[in-house]
Amino acid sequence: MTAKLIDGKTISADLRGKVTDAVHRLRRDRGIVPGLAVVLVGKNPASEVYVRNKSKAVTESGMHPFDRQLPESVTDAELLDLIAELNADPQVNGILVQLPLPKHIDTHKIISAIDPAKDVDGFHPLNAGRLASGLPGLVPCTPLGCVMLAKTVRPSLAGLEAVVIGRSNIVGKPAAQLLLAENATVTIAHSKTADLPAVCGRADVLIAAMGQPEMVRGYWIKPGATVIDVGINRIPVSGGKSRIVGDVAFAEAKEVAGALTPVPGGVGPMTIACLLLNTLHATCMQNDLPAPKF
Numbered sequence: 001m002t003a004k005l006i007d008g009k010t011i012s013a014d015l016r017g018k019v020t021d022a023v024h025r026l027r028r029d030r031g032i033v034p035g036l037a038v039v040l041v042g043k044n045p046a047s048e049v050y051v052r053n054k055s056k057a058v059t060e061s062g063m064h065p066f067d068r069q070l071p072e073s074v075t076d077a078e079l080l081d082l083i084a085e086l087n088a089d090p091q092v093n094g095i096l097v098q099l100p101l102p103k104h105i106d107t108h109k110i111i112s113a114i115d116p117a118k119d120v121d122g123f124h125p126l127n128a129g130r131l132a133s134g135l136p137g138l139v140p141c142t143p144l145g146c147v148m149l150a151k152t153v154r155p156s157l158a159g160l161e162a163v164v165i166g167r168s169n170i171v172g173k174p175a176a177q178l179l180l181a182e183n184a185t186v187t188i189a190h191s192k193t194a195d196l197p198a199v200c201g202r203a204d205v206l207i208a209a210m211g212q213p214e215m216v217r218g219y220w221i222k223p224g225a226t227v228i229d230v231g232i233n234r235i236p237v238s239g240g241k242s243r244i245v246g247d248v249a250f251a252e253a254k255e256v257a258g259a260l261t262p263v264p265g266g267v268g269p270m271t272i273a274c275l276l277l278n279t280l281h282a283t284c285m286q287n288d289l290p291a292p293k294f
């Protein structure tokens with residue numbers, strides 16, 4: 001069997017187009033322009049690339065970017081002052097602090113200082129709690145994109161066995177909560193899970209988010225399963241060069257899975273599209289408007 005490729009580029013372009021149309025209508029009908037502040041601390045090259053891509057996408061969607069760059073030496077107090085300023089700014093509807101932050105910064109304290117209504121990354125404990133309680137709120141972008149991609153293959157996940165490998169607050173745990181909300185039967189696996197291949201083997205939907213290059217082998221996968229590969233790993237290749245691979249051994253998996261996301265071009269572009277969607281939702285909520293349904 002050769003798996004259907006889940007084309008994250010095309011699916012995310014479609015979502016971004018819908019968000020852009022909704023932003024245009026908001027501006028035309030209500031005079032509201034959503035604003036997103038992306039805060040970058042220091043000079044982590046990967047973070048700089050992510051932030052540049054996010055800002056470009058924000059501008060292309062018709063939203064206002066309010067990017068802020070701070071030196072590596074910034075203190076907790078200075079960062080908290082900036083968050084307070086952005087919380088109070090009515091033009092800023094969404095705030096994203098690019099992670100990871102430098103080691104001397106208390107990341108939990110910074111994330112918890114963001115107004116939950118502007119927390120477009122969905123990492124604030126209040127939004128995490130709302131998701132776990134089945135209440136509406138802002139949901140982390142990457143897991144939201146994963147579930148949207150899975151639903152392009154299987155519009156109803158009800159009753160399916162879903163396995164999420166990874167239990168981070170950013171990807172694994174919220175992905176599991178979203179799958180549960182879709183009525184899947186969910187298992188969360190992690191580095192202490194016994195017999196991971198057997199656990200993966202019962203998954204109709206498998207989300208791999210461990211940060212371990214090509215760890216999920218073809219023989220771990222249930223034939224016909226939908227496999228969503230979140231991993232972004234840079235591995236060395238000959239000639240001193242490197243390339244990006246996922247957490248799934250793609251060449252093997254595509255012979256077994258029913259549908260599979262590529263890396264790159266799968267979950268990555270969906271994450272940015274979902275950030276725009278969350279900023280639009282946050283703007284609507286802050287203005288007592290119903291969130292557009294796509």
Ligand code: NAP
Pocket residue numbers: 142165166167168169170171172189190191192193196209210211212230231232233267268271
């Ligand atoms: P993380 O915070 O490092 O968490 C990794 C999780 O995987 C942990 O729960 C860990 O288990 C588990 N794990 C690690 N090694 C394992 C193993 N050998 N077997 C089973 N489980 C294992 O990473 P993250 O932030 O969730 O990110 C995961 C991956 O997704 C990374 O490659 C990251 O680059 C990528 N990512 C991609 C996007 C995107 O937009 N495409 C966005 C975010 C992240 P323990 O809890 O037991 O340690």
